[in-house]
Amino acid sequence: MTTSVRIDAQGNQHSTDEQERQDYVFDSLWDKESERLRTNEAIWDPGTFERFEALGTSPGWHCLEIGAGSGSAARALAELVGPEGRVVAADLETVRLVADEQRGAFDVWELDLREDELPPDTFDLVHARMLVQHLPDREAVIAKLVSTLKPGGLLFLEDTDSSTLFRSASGEDFLQDVRAAGYGLMREAGHDPRGGHVDYHLALSSGLTDVSAEGRVVMVRGGSVQARHYQLWLEFMAPQIVAEGLVTRERIDEAIAEMGDPAHSWLSQVLISTVGRKPIQD
Ligand SMILES: C[S@@+](CC[C@H](N)C(=O)[O-])C[C@H]1O[C@@H](n2cnc3c(N)ncnc32)[C@H](O)[C@@H]1O
Known part of the structure; x- marks a missing residue:
């Protein structure tokens, strides 16, 4: 068995075997991803939840939150649809969603949107935030999301345009x-740094009706929980x-310190929200 040394957050050294070391690396990566x-x-x-309400999400609706991450959007939808509705939170990684499933907040499906099928004509609302822009065949992915909507159901996609990121009064x-x-x-x-634009164009060409899109930008204060996201990135x-x-380690450390300083503030990316309705067949 290989023996190595691990240094904890306080700088103390610990001898450890290779398995323990790998577990430690995995745990800290997992924690970082959860925090991200x-x-x-x-x-x-806040903006996503306002849009759920503006779209009329109501008691009894069936909703799919795809690429659910750690589940905040699925929890918000579950509140809106109530016990007579149904929310499914789907993701490649579902460990972060299990506790909500166990307390009955929503159902969880572990799936890969690139490979797995979705049931046809099932949901009143399908929402995906910061998922589609990471996937290779976006046209096929959006066709799959449209097919799982009930006729008359809404597709709500949120992806970014990164052009505004870090615009600041600081310089x-x-x-x-x-x-x-x-x-x-x-x-x-x-x-795709323009993923939100791609969503809009694919929604227009995918047979949806009433397609619209708008963007929002958040002012981020240095040292805030929102700023922490950019430090982790x-x-x-x-x-x-x-x-x-591309950049030295010293400059990276300086940039992370700048992000932690409340004297700085900056713009986020633009998050483009695209909404379209599946036609009702007669
Ligand atoms: C950038 S995170 C966004 C999480 C969440 N939608 C949010 O905005 O808070 C992308 C999420 O999509 C999931 N994901 C990535 N590829 C996926 C795929 N092929 N099928 C299903 N989920 C996927 C990831 O596991 C991750 O939880």
């Missing part, structure tokens, strides 16, 4: 170096950014 999901919810949930170039480095790498990995991207020689 929760801080992302802190940025976007024209505030955090623009780390933004360019991080988004350049994400684009190479398949992320940069920490996550840092090893690759530094390995590619």
Whole structure:
């Protein structure tokens, strides 16, 4: 068995076998991802929940929250549809949703939207936030989401346009170096920095009616829970950014400190909300 040394958050060293070390690395990555999901919810949930209400989400509706993450949107939908309605929270990773399922808040489906089928004509509302823009065959994905809607049901997609990110009174170039480095790498990995625009165009060409779209931008204060999301994003991207020689580790640390400083504030990405209705066949 391999023996190694682990250093905890206080800087103390611990001898540990290889399995324990791997468990520790996995746990801290898992915790970081959970925090990333929760801080992302802190940025976007208020606007998403307002739109759920504006769309008329009501007691008795059947809703699918796809790419549910840690479940805040599914919980909000469950409140709106009440006990006579039904919410399904679906994701590749469902461990974060199990406690809600156990207390009866909503059903959980573990699935891969790229591969798995969805039941036809089932839901009054299908919502996906920051999911479609990460997937390769968006046209097929949107066709699948439309097919699982009941006739007359609503598709509600939310994806970003990253052009506003880090615009700030602090200066024209505030955090623009780390933004360019991080988004350049994400684009190479398949992320579309204009995913919200793609949603709108695919909704228009997918047979939906009453298609509309609008965007919202959030002002983020340094040191807030919302700012923490951007710190976690940069920490996550840092090893690759530094390995590619795009930005130094020292500059990354400086940028993370700037994001923690309440003297700074900046704009988020634009989150584009696209809504369309599945036609009622006669
Ligand atoms: C960026 S997170 C957004 C989470 C949540 N929608 C939110 O906005 O708070 C993307 C989520 O989609 C899930 N996901 C990614 N690819 C997926 C796929 N092919 N099928 C189902 N879920 C997927 C991830 O596991 C993750 O929970």
